[in-house]
Amino acid sequence: MAITMYDLAGADESRRFSPFCWRTKMALAHKGLEVETIPWRYADKPLLKQLANWERVPVIVDRGRPVADSWAIANYLEDVYPERPSLFGAGPASGRAGAAQLNEVGAAAARFVNSWADAALNGSISRVVLLDILNHLAEGDRAYFRASREARFGMTLEAYAGDRDAHIAALRQVLEPVRLTLAGQPYLGGGAPLYSDYIVFGSLQWARSICPVRLVDPPDPIDAWRNRLLDAFGGLARRAPGYW
């Protein structure tokens, strides 16, 4: 039975823009696991609360068991499907002890990328795309989104978004560690993509899904890397509605 996944959707049900959900969709594809996504809106929080005692997406249901939070899901998939391609770097060719050690080191490293995306990258992108989110949300989600974010930021969405050009310039600087890394290797994971790639890619896919302004351009190596990941898994991410 396919895994099901609750996936944040906009007014257009096919527009799925959560960076955290993209991490999980790419991870499931990396594992070669089939998934059936269920469009979810902020208004559906009670449903998740009842299902998983959790109020945010992604939540997956596998074998009747709900698993919430993208980081926990990645670790769950790695534990439950160890024979499938590793998200953290342990190849199926490794011996069992070696694979466990590899995965500990790989998971520890991915946690830093995850923390960096959560603490630095996503905040920087949000200042660029905040009003785009609002514009793509389902009608019933807009008032909630505005009220909850304005309370969090302590200002109106319009004030927080402010000078978009300045926020885009700041974002390009925030991305510099990714740029430097990709100048030295094809993927954050090394020679092939790992979960760390999907973390950062998920953030850019979030922006691509809703923001008409292109945020990375050639010849930035981030753009070439992003295009390879858009094409990965039969073009899973490229087929999704987006602007660039």
Add this chain to the structure above:
Amino acid sequence: MAITMYDLAGADESRRFSPFCWRTKMALAHKGLEVETIPWRYADKPLLKQLANWERVPVIVDRGRPVADSWAIANYLEDVYPERPSLFGAGPASGRAGAAQLNEVGAAAARFVNSWADAALNGSISRVVLLDILNHLAEGDRAYFRASREARFGMTLEAYAGDRDAHIAALRQVLEPVRLTLAGQPYLGGGAPLYSDYIVFGSLQWARSICPVRLVDPPDPIDAWRNRLLDAFGGLARRAPGYW
């Protein structure tokens, strides 16, 4: 024969503050390799130019061969001393193929941390400690340091350093990915320190060496982690002159 290493020194020859040199000193200690450090000042650039066709420290000389640049040195040590504890995560217990794979994934992950430290962390620290650097430099290095940095920043050192309290607050935010990571695991490398830890530690050791203002405090998990690394290798880093 011990490895020799050129190590940036201040007016007080025992005050060694380069973050890049600290990366290498901790890496050498991790490998259990003896090192004899040679105090180096900016005025000694011609010496390095002649020795290694390079103008910055660290440069090590091992078996008569110079190796320049902290990242290249870490990779050199890993290649040349594979039987010693791995900087990137391959344990001596791993099979040969498993160890190579582990190290590829581990090195790829460390490159991201290295890039983040170079692109985000060190710039943020430099705004806090710039005048402290100047105050600790050898007399003969001060004019060079001021002129080269003012050209790079396009403003006086005093203007660049600006409002120190604001730069300290910004630095504490820049460190958030480290804080989040260490909330979930004891070291950036996982259960035990790896080169990624020494990269970030080197930056804080730079600040500790020259800046009287304490930049991380308990109960920040970064402070506890930093104290464990100050104690590592028989207190190598704690014994070095510093303020906190």
